[in-house]
Amino acid sequence: MPSYKAPVEDFLFLFHELLEIEKRTDLPGFADLTPDMTSAILEGGAKFCEEVLQPLNQSGDEEGCHLENGVVRTPKGFKEAFRAYADGGWNKLGVAEELGGANLPSVITFAFSEMGSSSNQAFAMYPGLTGAALGALWATGEDWMRQHVAQRMADGDWAGTMCLTEPHCGTDLKLMKTRAVKQDDGTYRLSGTKIFISGGDHDMTENIIHMVIAKLPNEEGKYVDDLSTVNFFMVPKMLVDPETGEIKGPNGVSVGAVEKKMGIKGNATCVMNFDNAVAYHLKGRAPEKKTEDGKVVKSKSAGMAGMFGMMNGARMGVGIQGIAAGEVAYQNGVAYAQERLAGRSLTGAKNPDGPADPIMVFPDVRRLLISSRAFVEGARALAMYVSFLFSVARSSTDEAERQEAEDLSQLFTPVIKAYFTYKGFEAANASMQTFGGHGYIRDNGMEQFVRDARINQVYEGANGIQALDLVARKMTSKGGRATLTYFGKLEAFIKENEGDADMKLYVDALKTGYARLGDAAGWLMQNAPKNYDNAGAASYDILNIFGTVTLAWMWA
Amino acid sequence: MAKVSLAKLKEGTGNPDFYKRKLTLARYWAEREIPMTAGWLERAKAGADGLMELDAVNF
Numbered sequence: 001m002p003s004y005k006a007p008v009e010d011f012l013f014l015f016h017e018l019l020e021i022e023k024r025t026d027l028p029g030f031a032d033l034t035p036d037m038t039s040a041i042l043e044g045g046a047k048f049c050e051e052v053l054q055p056l057n058q059s060g061d062e063e064g065c066h067l068e069n070g071v072v073r074t075p076k077g078f079k080e081a082f083r084a085y086a087d088g089g090w091n092k093l094g095v096a097e098e099l100g101g102a103n104l105p106s107v108i109t110f111a112f113s114e115m116g117s118s119s120n121q122a123f124a125m126y127p128g129l130t131g132a133a134l135g136a137l138w139a140t141g142e143d144w145m146r147q148h149v150a151q152r153m154a155d156g157d158w159a160g161t162m163c164l165t166e167p168h169c170g171t172d173l174k175l176m177k178t179r180a181v182k183q184d185d186g187t188y189r190l191s192g193t194k195i196f197i198s199g200g201d202h203d204m205t206e207n208i209i210h211m212v213i214a215k216l217p218n219e220e221g222k223y224v225d226d227l228s229t230v231n232f233f234m235v236p237k238m239l240v241d242p243e244t245g246e247i248k249g250p251n252g253v254s255v256g257a258v259e260k261k262m263g264i265k266g267n268a269t270c271v272m273n274f275d276n277a278v279a280y281h282l283k284g285r286a287p288e289k290k291t292e293d294g295k296v297v298k299s300k301s302a303g304m305a306g307m308f309g310m311m312n313g314a315r316m317g318v319g320i321q322g323i324a325a326g327e328v329a330y331q332n333g334v335a336y337a338q339e340r341l342a343g344r345s346l347t348g349a350k351n352p353d354g355p356a357d358p359i360m361v362f363p364d365v366r367r368l369l370i371s372s373r374a375f376v377e378g379a380r381a382l383a384m385y386v387s388f389l390f391s392v393a394r395s396s397t398d399e400a401e402r403q404e405a406e407d408l409s410q411l412f413t414p415v416i417k418a419y420f421t422y423k424g425f426e427a428a429n430a431s432m433q434t435f436g437g438h439g440y441i442r443d444n445g446m447e448q449f450v451r452d453a454r455i456n457q458v459y460e461g462a463n464g465i466q467a468l469d470l471v472a473r474k475m476t477s478k479g480g481r482a483t484l485t486y487f488g489k490l491e492a493f494i495k496e497n498e499g500d501a502d503m504k505l506y507v508d509a510l511k512t513g514y515a516r517l518g519d520a521a522g523w524l525m526q527n528a529p530k531n532y533d534n535a536g537a538a539s540y541d542i543l544n545i546f547g548t549v550t551l552a553w554m555w556a
Numbered sequence: 557m558a559k560v561s562l563a564k565l566k567e568g569t570g571n572p573d574f575y576k577r578k579l580t581l582a583r584y585w586a587e588r589e590i591p592m593t594a595g596w597l598e599r600a601k602a603g604a605d606g607l608m609e610l611d612a613v614n615f
Binding site for chain 2: 009013017018367370371373374377378381497502503505506508509510512513516517519520523524527531533534536537538541542544545548549551552554555556
């Protein structure tokens with residue numbers, strides 16, 4: 001049976017020794033983040049994850065989710081765990097104070113989400129997606145939705161989902177077929193099929209709030225394949241009275257099927273059918289944008305900003321799932337390598353009184369484990385740094401610093417999503433390898449980590465799409481401003497530390513990596529305009545260089 | 557992280573095993589991950605032609 005111990009000591013090191021977050025008293029909520037406070041939160045979260053969520057990980061995988069009489073039944077213990085999660089306040093860490101939440105900065109919420117995912121990725125997705133849906137509803141919904149719907153979600157009474165993908169389109173959303181038709185009373189009727197909906201249905205809460213994207217007709221009344229006609233809607237599974245918040249009966253929402261899949265089997269991945277379902281258009285506060293001739297116009301598809309906000313947070317969350325998979329698999333790989341006796345060390349017996357040496361004496365076993373831990377801790381440092389940048393970008397009073405934080409967090413997001421999930425899968429796989437044949441046996445739990453980790457490279461935008469986003473958009477937009485800012489930071493760090501003999505190994509490596517990243521960026525600038533396929537062909541390799549160099553910066 | 561860990565070891569505060577392990581992991585990244593970037597760079601610079609020349613029907 002696998003085990004898990006949350007890496008609280010490492011989080012405290014990152015918060016208080018590397019990032020020194022408690023010094024940023026100018027940012028809302030940060031003055032309270034003293035080491036006493038953060039360690040109390042993290043220790044409490046660790047205990048909950050280790051004692052409540054982790055024991056349901058393997059059983060949830062074995063049992064899976066089942067569709068029975070139109071309702072999805074989750075694995076034994078999940079319903080009670082979901083209640084305990086809410087009762088412990090773990091779903092409210094980052095929630096607004098108006099909803100009774102703690103409104104803690106994202107360094108705390110993302111740290112907790114890593115622990116939740118390490119202990120039970122399939123379970124953690126239910127409250128995780130509920131939180132994402134709640135955040136989007138809070139940002140874009142009307143007052144009655146905030147009061148009656150968001151509150152129930154924050155209290156853990158109702159859950160939430162994100163419904164984007166359709167049978168024939170995932171990445172290319174302009175091709176979607178789901179439609180919404182406006183009614184005289186201002187509501188909409190929404191029809192269509194959405195697939196791969198995580199937590200699409202379950203028996204843990206009395207209502208589920210679906211955040212759905214669907215098309216509205218264009219000005220001529222036609223449905224066209226144009227992203228500007230795609231809009232954002234709230235569709236409750238059970239109808240809600242806007243006046244009282246009471247449940248009025250079923251909406252036109254049903255489960256077509258629960259997918260049989262490779263991993264995260266405790267999470268119900270559903271086909272959702274919407275049949276003339278009552279839907280509420282989420283208009284949000286329309287973001288204004290400047291046109292080329294300087295006019296200020298309101299964005300056509302306003303609520304979509306809320307949707308994209310939800311997806312950006314989700315991409316960071318998936319990158320963190322990559323770290324989480326590597327962490328828990330590594331811990332179990334180490335435990336096995338310390339205990340398992342086989343052969344003798346290449347340089348003479350290290351356990352001469354025993355029948356053989358533990359396999360930890362072998363350099364190649366150490367390679368498997370050290371590579372995993374070096375990735376996990378480097379990635380965790382970057383994840384916490386970017387979580388911190390989210391707070392700076394939102395709340396710093398210094399406009400230049402705010403802009404810089406926004407640029408850098410945008411630039412790093414596709415790298416975190418793709419590079420972390422690739423390396424996290426590799427780490428889970430390497431840790432399974434230390435078990436030899438026993439890693440392939442289901443009871444030992446290692447192959448579940450590998451299966452569960454595999455989805456992270458696929459969902460929330462496949463890794464290849466992230467690589468394209470990096471080279472075609474994030475590195476190059478606004479004249480490459482974000483890239484130049486990042487390179488400036490690397491150069492400053494190198495300059496500041498290259499005279500320090502103790503730092504030589506790390507600074508030299510960073511210099512080498514940075515030179516190659518700069519070389520790659522230069523090649524891209526020269527060769528992409530000639531033939532855009534050059535950017536596509538180089539994108540994945542450049543993303544890997546980018547990720548490796550950025551972790552070298554974290555390690556230096 | 558190496559910079560902070562070296563400083564902490566010099567000060568003699570905190571858990572030295574924690575900081576020494578950080579240095580081992582930083583060393584791993586410098587010695588064994590950074591060299592991978594050379595291969596990726598060479599591959600990136602190969603350009604698109606080698607991936608695009610085969611007609612789709614011949615896959």
